Amino acid sequence: MSNHVNTPTAHGNDKGRKLRFHIFRYNPQLPGDKPRMQTFEIEEQPGMTIFVALNEIRERQDSSLQFDFVCRAGICGSCGVVINGRPDLACHTLTAKFSGGEITLLPLPAFELIGDLSVNTGKFMRSMSERIESWIHSEEAKHCDFNVLEERMDPDLADKIYELDRCIECGCCISACGTKRMREDFLGAVGFMHVARFHLDTRDQRTDDDWYEIIGDDDGIFGCMSLMGCEDNCPKDLPHQAQIAFLRRKMVMVR
Amino acid sequence: MKSLLQEEVRKSRMPARLDLLQSLSGLVLGLFMWVHLILVSSILLGKGAMNAVARFMELSFLREDGSGGYPFIPWVIAFGIFLVFIFHAGLAMRKFPSTWKQNRVFLSHMQMMRHPDTSLWYVQVVTGFIMFFLGSVHLYVIMTNAGSIDPYASADRFVTDWMWPLFLILLFAVELHAAIGMYRLAIKWGILDGEDPRVARKKFKKIKNITSAFFLTLGILSWIAYVYIGIQHRAHAGERYISSTAVEYSFVARG
Amino acid sequence: MKVVYTDSLVIGAGLAGLRVAVASKMRGLDTLILSLIPAKRSHSAAAQGGMQASLGAAAKGEGDNEDIHFADTVKGSDWGCDQPVARMFTHVAPKAIRELAAWGVPWSRVRGGDHEVVINAQRTIIHEKEEAHGLIMARDFGGTKKWRTCYTSDGAGHTMLYAMDNKAIELGIPVHERMEAVALIHEGDRCRGAVVRDLITGELIAYVAKATTIATGGYGRIYGVTTNAVIVEGMGAAIALETGKAPLGNMEAVQFHPTAIVPVGILMTEGCRGDGGVLRDVDGYRFMPDYEPEKKELASRDVVSRRMTEHMRKGKGVPSPYGDHLWLDITILGKEHIERNLREVTEICRNFLGVDPVKDYIPVRPTQHYSMGGVRTNWTGESPGLRGLFSVGEAACWDLHGFNRLGGNSVAETVVSGMIVGEYVADYCEQSTLEISTGVIAGFMERERARIDALLARPSGEKVYELRSAMQQIMMDKVGIFRTGEKLQEALDGLKDLLRRSRNIALTNKIGSSNPELVDALRLQRQLKLAVTVTKGALLRTESRGAHTREDYPERNDRDWLKRTLAYWKNEADEEPTIEYEDLDISKMELPPGFRGYGTDNTIHHPNTAGRVQQAAEIVQSMPGADRFQVQNALMPFDLPAKYKEKNERIGVGCK
Numbered sequence A: 001m002s003n004h005v006n007t008p009t010a011h012g013n014d015k016g017r018k019l020r021f022h023i024f025r026y027n028p029q030l031p032g033d034k035p036r037m038q039t040f041e042i043e044e045q046p047g048m049t050i051f052v053a054l055n056e057i058r059e060r061q062d063s064s065l066q067f068d069f070v071c072r073a074g075i076c077g078s079c080g081v082v083i084n085g086r087p088d089l090a091c092h093t094l095t096a097k098f099s100g101g102e103i104t105l106l107p108l109p110a111f112e113l114i115g116d117l118s119v120n121t122g123k124f125m126r127s128m129s130e131r132i133e134s135w136i137h138s139e140e141a142k143h144c145d146f147n148v149l150e151e152r153m154d155p156d157l158a159d160k161i162y163e164l165d166r167c168i169e170c171g172c173c174i175s176a177c178g179t180k181r182m183r184e185d186f187l188g189a190v191g192f193m194h195v196a197r198f199h200l201d202t203r204d205q206r207t208d209d210d211w212y213e214i215i216g217d218d219d220g221i222f223g224c225m226s227l228m229g230c231e232d233n234c235p236k237d238l239p240h241q242a243q244i245a246f247l248r249r250k251m252v253m254v255r
Numbered sequence B: 001m002k003s004l005l006q007e008e009v010r011k012s013r014m015p016a017r018l019d020l021l022q023s024l025s026g027l028v029l030g031l032f033m034w035v036h037l038i039l040v041s042s043i044l045l046g047k048g049a050m051n052a053v054a055r056f057m058e059l060s061f062l063r064e065d066g067s068g069g070y071p072f073i074p075w076v077i078a079f080g081i082f083l084v085f086i087f088h089a090g091l092a093m094r095k096f097p098s099t100w101k102q103n104r105v106f107l108s109h110m111q112m113m114r115h116p117d118t119s120l121w122y123v124q125v126v127t128g129f130i131m132f133f134l135g136s137v138h139l140y141v142i143m144t145n146a147g148s149i150d151p152y153a154s155a156d157r158f159v160t161d162w163m164w165p166l167f168l169i170l171l172f173a174v175e176l177h178a179a180i181g182m183y184r185l186a187i188k189w190g191i192l193d194g195e196d197p198r199v200a201r202k203k204f205k206k207i208k209n210i211t212s213a214f215f216l217t218l219g220i221l222s223w224i225a226y227v228y229i230g231i232q233h234r235a236h237a238g239e240r241y242i243s244s245t246a247v248e249y250s251f252v253a254r255g
Numbered sequence C: 001m002k003v004v005y006t007d008s009l010v011i012g013a014g015l016a017g018l019r020v021a022v023a024s025k026m027r028g029l030d031t032l033i034l035s036l037i038p039a040k041r042s043h044s045a046a047a048q049g050g051m052q053a054s055l056g057a058a059a060k061g062e063g064d065n066e067d068i069h070f071a072d073t074v075k076g077s078d079w080g081c082d083q084p085v086a087r088m089f090t091h092v093a094p095k096a097i098r099e100l101a102a103w104g105v106p107w108s109r110v111r112g113g114d115h116e117v118v119i120n121a122q123r124t125i126i127h128e129k130e131e132a133h134g135l136i137m138a139r140d141f142g143g144t145k146k147w148r149t150c151y152t153s154d155g156a157g158h159t160m161l162y163a164m165d166n167k168a169i170e171l172g173i174p175v176h177e178r179m180e181a182v183a184l185i186h187e188g189d190r191c192r193g194a195v196v197r198d199l200i201t202g203e204l205i206a207y208v209a210k211a212t213t214i215a216t217g218g219y220g221r222i223y224g225v226t227t228n229a230v231i232v233e234g235m236g237a238a239i240a241l242e243t244g245k246a247p248l249g250n251m252e253a254v255q256f257h258p259t260a261i262v263p264v265g266i267l268m269t270e271g272c273r274g275d276g277g278v279l280r281d282v283d284g285y286r287f288m289p290d291y292e293p294e295k296k297e298l299a300s301r302d303v304v305s306r307r308m309t310e311h312m313r314k315g316k317g318v319p320s321p322y323g324d325h326l327w328l329d330i331t332i333l334g335k336e337h338i339e340r341n342l343r344e345v346t347e348i349c350r351n352f353l354g355v356d357p358v359k360d361y362i363p364v365r366p367t368q369h370y371s372m373g374g375v376r377t378n379w380t381g382e383s384p385g386l387r388g389l390f391s392v393g394e395a396a397c398w399d400l401h402g403f404n405r406l407g408g409n410s411v412a413e414t415v416v417s418g419m420i421v422g423e424y425v426a427d428y429c430e431q432s433t434l435e436i437s438t439g440v441i442a443g444f445m446e447r448e449r450a451r452i453d454a455l456l457a458r459p460s461g462e463k464v465y466e467l468r469s470a471m472q473q474i475m476m477d478k479v480g481i482f483r484t485g486e487k488l489q490e491a492l493d494g495l496k497d498l499l500r501r502s503r504n505i506a507l508t509n510k511i512g513s514s515n516p517e518l519v520d521a522l523r524l525q526r527q528l529k530l531a532v533t534v535t536k537g538a539l540l541r542t543e544s545r546g547a548h549t550r551e552d553y554p555e556r557n558d559r560d561w562l563k564r565t566l567a568y569w570k571n572e573a574d575e576e577p578t579i580e581y582e583d584l585d586i587s588k589m590e591l592p593p594g595f596r597g598y599g600t601d602n603t604i605h606h607p608n609t610a611g612r613v614q615q616a617a618e619i620v621q622s623m624p625g626a627d628r629f630q631v632q633n634a635l636m637p638f639d640l641p642a643k644y645k646e647k648n649e650r651i652g653v654g655c656k
Ligand SMILES: Cc1cc2nc3c(=O)[nH]c(=O)nc-3n(C[C@H](O)[C@H](O)[C@H](O)COP(=O)(O)OP(=O)(O)OC[C@H]3O[C@@H](n4cnc5c(N)ncnc54)[C@H](O)[C@@H]3O)c2cc1C
Pocket: C011, C012, C013, C014, C015, C016, C017, C034, C035, C036, C037, C038, C039, C042, C043, C044, C045, C046, C047, C048, C049, C050, C051, C052, C156, C157, C179, C180, C181, C182, C215, C216, C217, C218, C227, C228, C229, C232, C235, C236, C267, C269, C369, C370, C392, C393, C394, C395, C407, C408, C409, C410, C411, C412, C414
């Protein structure tokens, strides 16, 4: 433990470096518009994130540039983009990370394109939720008596559920999955993560048989080819590898 | 709560069975291939050693006279493996990109991501595809020539029958495919994960690399040995190896 | 003209909006939600610390109940809140949290046995009762007598929002995403829905409804540095203001949170201090005990923010390229605690600062955080100016928070007010019919169309982003934590000038469909009205109450200012709002104004205060043997929808 007064390392370096952003441009709303790459140059500021950089580009260079940010703190999942080949959250990515100063941004693949870097993850996630019925299935949830003491839960179990509930539905795992790219109907890692979360939750009374109905096919858990793109690109570091394996074991054991 | 879907049609359990069988067949093939290569590489210990192994495989020790043994034994093994091989390939085929478009999407995804495990999968597809043809040829030859396995007969096949390029390609294909496949098995089912699946994955990756390297080295050395013997034996191609021959010259001694 | 009809239209898909929609839907009404973004991305997800509800299961929460929560809330508000509303709220909060538990929030639970915790920078052992094992846990938060803030690690808002949206999905409530309400449709004294702009196609659509609920969150983004999400731009309040009929309440009441990281302004939850973290200055010295010996770092937010600013003014701040800051030190909590209960905090420090909170101090500074003001409603959540217009959550001034909101009371308010107001919305829908002429709808559609067309057509003029940063700078510099008449007057003049100029904005990108610059221009014109309203309210209010601190009027002045500011924007051409006031009636208060317990008591009391204090004491004395509910009812009766009237059970005490 260092009790000395420190200076944040993200500040104070790299001032003045030129950054070159190569950004995918295409507005499907504009008749005749064609997909293309456009390059913008900006001066790097200390502690600059891609969020800061993109806003600067929009405010100073091209006000038509479309992208999505909400929380700008890595917690809402709005800002997934492909940064130099890897899906990640633009808002929590510091430009200092790219020593060459060249940054290529593409919209997340596998989602409907709205324009430039903006994609419709919301629509995807809603239908994913409907598909796996991502809510607690129990009588208690339907007719809750909120005047009496709540049902008890093991504290460790609560912590474990939160661990899986941390998913922010950013869609990075979907874009990072080759299987999903090839097969449109594949549920994808975010769906498995939610299933694992509700499977773990003792309040949800669905049985393995019920779960099998939801993920027991080649568009579900048996379609996953263990490519691990999800595991390696989830900005929240969720345990995809372990949870997918767990679900697979559970589901092959269903008789 | 009762199963929600008791009255409705239950989802087929087939995908679960097939997923498991794919893994099991892969496991059997993988283990077989490693044993196979170790046996084949007995040539490095000398022709006598290799011959002994071949005879042993024919259960020649059951025959008092020390002659040939039962050549149908290798045939039975070869046929069994052939069935597993075809079965595994058949299952794997379902995972192949089924249209050219899917293939293109996957390739561009792979090139964009440069994500190791995703690329490894494509290696598996390609090597699997190669093996499907070359492995079948090799198996066909072995089955139709059951009983003709000995240092000379095998070496003649390498050189005189022009099998050496096929074996070289097959060697690379099978060693890469088997090691990656076994790695994927470990990740996919997570049974050996232990405390921390992420640490386990790193370990599996290392083991994968080591086994690949080990078997490739062993295979190449054996390949050289067969080619070497085959060249020397070219003039006598067709003659079988007789263990009691006085003029035994070993690769090592002459080399 | 595209028109969509529904019974209950909810603008905003955060916790508050979703809960109202759930209530409407459960009552069988046709319900529809509008949102700028997917529901689960709403800013409610950012709440880290937790939600207050007096469950009293944690050892340090033992003995807690509605009464104590009520008193904390009223004191926290600096007596600016609406007390019956605070009663409604504290009564339903335990129900809300239990309902959320049933709907899937994995609240952190009590672990029976001894635990080491950090209190006042000392390691201490706390014994949690075995009987309470597995019940919902609570942590300490600023300005509360008991440990009352229930949490899930430091992702409370996230887990709550996910559970709530999942409930909405289960009920099949449609959320029309990437839709922005740009005006309210109203006729006479009734609100009939909203004009909505599709942010992808640019199309204008009329959503016509029996009841319209504004749940659009706060207006923090009128400030340059804020903990709020970039979409928290106050558009709900703005479109209500623009009706000229629905007033906004207490817009000058703006909260600054003590600990946001420098420079980006991302929040470090109050849980950091609640769990034992401390503040240090340039010398590494813990200064809060010098200012607030009793509550120290856990004094009310407004107090801590002011003390920090004071301390930095004394030259004790840490200089940085982004101005002075102080240190938040949570290293004493230890690695295990930080990694279990302050996960998001750790992630933010690592990603945005390159700092490891287990070992390093975190650079922080008070930063705009919460909007106490908003669409004024009565206790049923309905606007006093427009029938059928409701508002909940941070967008509303239901007036639970008065001039300072307690940490953990906001997500609690979103859900609780959603439950309560949701029922009143449903009642209203059931009692009313939808009659509106298409001419009225067309009129509003035309007005908005014309605004947009004017922006797109103007060949040259003012630049959106220049005006916006000018506005944000003024708000930062002159309408911040410490305010003076002089600065506020300058701010008001500057903002009015910007407002005039904003009527002459020209765009560089003249596309009518998805066009971020157009969106920003439309919003800026409205935001400037909000900024002017905040500033004018602050200028007129010549006292210091809660978060509103006038250096030239340091005392809380109940005599002249025990009243709520109401702002109307009567004509589009106006340059400032019409301000009216609404008195808070001391003779009906359960808890008459008193000393909040911070610094020195310089309150200028209202002549009626002493009388009410005595009257209240007499009422209590006249009821020997009565239970606390009867006494409370005698002091200040309040109403609730029937389904929420029952008492709350607590471990160890039952329903007492
Ligand atoms: C960083 C941070 C941490 C916090 N931590 C805590 C905490 O620990 N405890 C606590 O009690 N409180 C906390 N708060 C406060 C609390 O989170 C918010 O006050 C509360 O979540 C607001 O919820 P809401 O439902 O009113 O609005 P929001 O969640 O902000 O939702 C607003 C919704 O309105 C929609 N919308 C906005 N404008 C329009 C429009 N014109 N048309 C259509 N839709 C529109 C948006 O799309 C969004 O869905 C915190 C706040 C911040 C900023």
